[in-house]
Amino acid sequence: MITTFLDIVISGLLMGGIYALIAVGLSLQYGVARVLNISHGEFIMIGAFGTYILYKTAGVNPILTLAICGPVLFLIGFFLYKTLFKILLAFSDSAEIFEGKSLLASFGLLFIIQNIAILIWGADIKSYSFLNIGVDLGGALFPANRMVTLLFAVVISMTFYLFLAFTRMGKAIRAAAQNPRIAGLMGVNINQVLALCFGFGALMASFAGGLLSMCYPITTTMGMEYTVIAIIVVVLGGLDSIVGSFIGGFLLGIVGSIVTYIEPGLALVAYYAIFIILLLVRPTGILGK
Amino acid sequence: MSILEGKGVTKYFGGLAAVSNVDFSVEKGEAFGLIGPNGAGKTTLFNLISAAYPVKSGIIRFKDKDITGLKPYKICRMGVARTFQIVKIFPDLPVFSNVLLGLHFGHSSGMSSAEKASLALEYLDFVGLTQVKMAPAKDLTLANQKRLEVARALATGPELLLLDEIMAGLNPTEVSQAMELVNRIREKGITIIMIEHVMKAIMNICQRIMVLHHGEKIAEGSPREIANSEKVIKVYLGEKAHATC
Amino acid sequence: MDITTLKSKKSLIWWTVIFTIFILLIFLPFYTQGYAVVLLISILVYVILTLSWVMFSGSTGYMSLAPAAFFGVGIYTSALIGKVFPFPITVLVGGMASFILAILVGALTLRLKGIYFAIFTFGLVMLIAYSLLFFEIQVTGTRGRFVIVMDYNTIYFYMLGIFMLLLLTTYLIKNSKYGLALRSIGQEEDAAAHTGVNVVGVKVMTFAISAFFMGAVGSVMATKLTYIDPFIAFSTTYSFMPVAMAIFGGTGSLYGPIIGAAILTYLEEILITKFAEVYMLIFGAILVAAILYLPDGLVGFIQKIWRRLMERNHVDT
Structure with a gap:
């Protein structure tokens, strides 16, 4: 009984780590830059494929690849904001109009990125084997790659949190999240900060993608599923709370693990049910005011 | 006869009492002034009367009927219209349509569309906007946007009109035009409650004035009584007296 | 000329056009x-x-x-x-x-x-x-x-x-x-x-x-x-x-969404069977471009150009 319980919790945490990472990225992009990025999952997919290709063709260690793909996707995200979303922001009369327009634009990006990927990499399922050995945890066996994944997800999130809490740039980001106009008046280069946040969001997605590819099969159409999960987690944690997204990720991971234990077919139903009920009862999220 | 009556009206924002246990009674046909320093709870009281916010406790009666808990549109149709401190016109609709909306939805009379259209023109003429009737509302000057809000409110056929700082941001000529407009509305027999920082206007137009401070009612009386009340001078005019020292 | 007769003449033309299109659409399957x-x-x-x-x-x-x-x-x-x-x-x-x-x-x-x-x-x-x-x-x-x-x-x-x-x-x-x-x-x-x-x-x-x-x-x-x-x-x-189709066509008029949907569906029909990815790629690009450069949709854009041309003609004559 206790072993089963531990089994459920640990596999929940393992999945939750990835969810948290994905959600923190999306939360940065929405909470600060006000872009509900529907193409978030496509960045995850690029991160995953980058890792896969480098491992298969050049034998590069997937963990090392995190440090290669991450910065590349950061730059892509950064310049995407500097071009596309900056223009949109300039043409939008209000924050609400910008939110609507940027949501649709990111939907367009989803199509562009996904189909370029299909044209290059095809639509087949791909996977590789990395650290696929069992580790005994309290009587249950867990694959080592998933432990590594969890470890990295936590380390990356923590590092980022410390960055937000203690560095000058982190403070500028938090100020911009609360009130971009006032932050601008206080001398924060607001366009730069928003672009950085979008870049950081893409960076997180890339990390998550790399970690995912170590444990699960990947396809060029995998993005949407993770985007949806990220949106659910972000709503769960409160649309503009980065800490909330982190906690929400683990929470959803555990809920998913419990439901999967009871009835595997209902995991996604449960996610959406939680999501819809939460939106109705508490749209500001579990940590919201 | 009292047209609007409030008993123990209270509203909290978080832990802060924005309006606290306020009693008031407005007589039919009078112009009732509402003054107080910024953040005193004046606009909040308007929002409670017009049901933009729900009241925490207390009761508000319009023509002896309890209107607490009703939806904004119901209160409007019963005969309570309002304007907004920060103008809320329909920016992309023509001026004429802004007013027409009030005629369509403000009351349930069986007017034909031709009658409504001619009435809308009448209200535009009444506030002096005939010249710009087909322009998009966003193209109007601030003074004209405020007039448009008054016309839209009048189009709903109110017995009670809540005017929230319709003179703020206007130049002296526009202020005297606005004062004259408020007097003409009163002559139609419409009861008025007005929030205003332009003291000249309040003192000239209103029969009675209520003073709010930190959400509480601290005085009520004729303009002369209010102007001479030590309590009011201390919390309200006192700021100014202090500043000039 | 009086403005109202001008307007009613214009709307009469519109109704005739719409009526004709519907008649054509109804008889289309027969020929x-x-x-x-x-x-x-x-x-x-x-x-x-x-x-x-x-x-x-x-x-x-x-x-x-x-x-x-x-x-x-x-x-x-x-x-x-x-x-x-x-x-x-x-x-x-x-x-x-x-x-x-x-x-x-x-x-x-x-x-x-x-x-x-x-x-x-x-x-x-x-x-x-x-x-x-x-x-x-x-x-x-x-x-x-x-x-x-x-x-x-x-x-x-x-x-x-x-x-x-x-x-x-x-x-x-x-x-x-x-x-x-x-x-x-x-x-x-x-x-x-x-x-x-x-x-x-x-x-x-x-x-x-x-x-x-x-x-x-x-x-x-x-x-x-x-x-x-x-x-x-x-x-x-x-x-x-x-x-996407509404944004592309323009939401300001009745025919904007119709034109937007018709064009994009036609594009889909000719591309999707052979080049599904290319179609979706083009679709995404059109969507982004429309959001960026056609705030009033295709119809709004055409109306703007039309108005400009008319103004120029007025100046010329």
């Missing part, structure tokens, strides 16, 4: 071969979805991502009762089922503002799809269902009928006091409420009417699909396409 009808069915499906979407979201500014939910309800209605009832009844039931779902959803969610409403409606589609899939596999033991088959001409006439009814409804709403109320809600909702508009009522009702048409067209579409499962019926594509 063309199969493909034109198939193409027009595809175009009509998206035209109806897009126009219905614009009816609610275009004027109120609430971005609904629920078209797929209502479309799917229509499809499933057809699959469930299509064999039992005469087809017109099936279409009507499909529309009404969506209408009722929309009233429930609207009453629950239309107090959510902005992005929350968009997220909610999007989640709704997925919730229905996954719940239904679970139900089908667990309870009925199959994943999909077969739908009754009809010939293309019949499908075409049903679509055309729904389209005409929708066009008439949209026109009537637009020119009634409810059209004015919808626009006022889109521009300044609080002020609308304090001017006597029952904002929740108007929103929910319009949402439900637009859902009726989505459901109705769904139940006709089912017969063209012939086989359906939860993910075919509740595909998010049907939520996003109408939005």
Whole structure:
């Protein structure tokens, strides 16, 4: 009984780590830059494929690849904001109009990125084997790659949190999240900060993608599923709370693990049910005011 | 006869009492002034009367009927219209349509569309906007946007009109035009409650004035009584007296 | 010349054009071969979805991502009762089922503002799809269902009928006091409420009417699909396409969404069988470009150029 319980919790945490990472990225992009990025999952997919290709063709260690793909996707995200979303922001009369327009634009990006990927990499399922050995945890066996994944997800999130809490740039980001106009008046280069946040969001997605590819099969159409999960987690944690997204990720991971234990077919139903009920009862999220 | 009556009206924002246990009674046909320093709870009281916010406790009666808990549109149709401190016109609709909306939805009379259209023109003429009737509302000057809000409110056929700082941001000529407009509305027999920082206007137009401070009612009386009340001078005019020292 | 006679002359020309187009559309199946009808069915499906979407979201500014939910309800209605009832009844039931779902959803969610409403409606589609899939596999033991088959001409006439009814409804709403109320809600909702508009009522009702048409067209579409499962019926594509088509065509007029849907569907038809990825890629690029450079859609853009040309002519003469 206790072993089963531990089994459920640990596999929940393992999945939750990835969810948290994905959600923190999306939360940065929405909470600060006000872009509900529907193409978030496509960045995850690029991160995953980058890792896969480098491992298969050049034998590069997937963990090392995190440090290669991450910065590349950061730059892509950064310049995407500097071009596309900056223009949109300039043409939008209000924050609400910008939110609507940027949501649709990111939907367009989803199509562009996904189909370029299909044209290059095809639509087949791909996977590789990395650290696929069992580790005994309290009587249950867990694959080592998933432990590594969890470890990295936590380390990356923590590092980022410390960055937000203690560095000058982190403070500028938090100020911009609360009130971009006032932050601008206080001398924060607001366009730069928003672009950085979008870049950081893409960076997180890339990390998550790399970690995912170590444990699960990947396809060029995998993005949407993770985007949806990220949106659910972000709503769960409160649309503009980065800490909330982190906690929400683990929470959803555990809920998913419990439901999967009871009835595997209902995991996604449960996610959406939680999501819809939460939106109705508490749209500001579990940590919201 | 009292047209609007409030008993123990209270509203909290978080832990802060924005309006606290306020009693008031407005007589039919009078112009009732509402003054107080910024953040005193004046606009909040308007929002409670017009049901933009729900009241925490207390009761508000319009023509002896309890209107607490009703939806904004119901209160409007019963005969309570309002304007907004920060103008809320329909920016992309023509001026004429802004007013027409009030005629369509403000009351349930069986007017034909031709009658409504001619009435809308009448209200535009009444506030002096005939010249710009087909322009998009966003193209109007601030003074004209405020007039448009008054016309839209009048189009709903109110017995009670809540005017929230319709003179703020206007130049002296526009202020005297606005004062004259408020007097003409009163002559139609419409009861008025007005929030205003332009003291000249309040003192000239209103029969009675209520003073709010930190959400509480601290005085009520004729303009002369209010102007001479030590309590009011201390919390309200006192700021100014202090500043000039 | 008097302005009113000029206006009525212009609208007379418009009505003649519209009438002629409809006559042509009605007689089309009798003088063309199969493909034109198939193409027009595809175009009509998206035209109806897009126009219905614009009816609610275009004027109120609430971005609904629920078209797929209502479309799917229509499809499933057809699959469930299509064999039992005469087809017109099936279409009507499909529309009404969506209408009722929309009233429930609207009453629950239309107090959510902005992005929350968009997220909610999007989640709704997925919730229905996954719940239904679970139900089908667990309870009925199959994943999909077969739908009754009809010939293309019949499908075409049903679509055309729904389209005409929708066009008439949209026109009537637009020119009634409810059209004015919808626009006022889109521009300044609080002020609308304090001017006597029952904002929740108007929103929910319009949402439900637009859902009726989505459901109705769904139940006709089912017969063209012939086989359906939860993910075919509740595909998010049907939520996003109408939005993209409306944005591309322009939401300011009645013909903007029609033109937007027609062009993009035609593009889809010629590209999707051979170059599906290329089509989706182009589609994404068009969407991004439209959002960036066509704030009033294609129709708004053409009108702007037209006006400029006219002005130049005036100056020349």
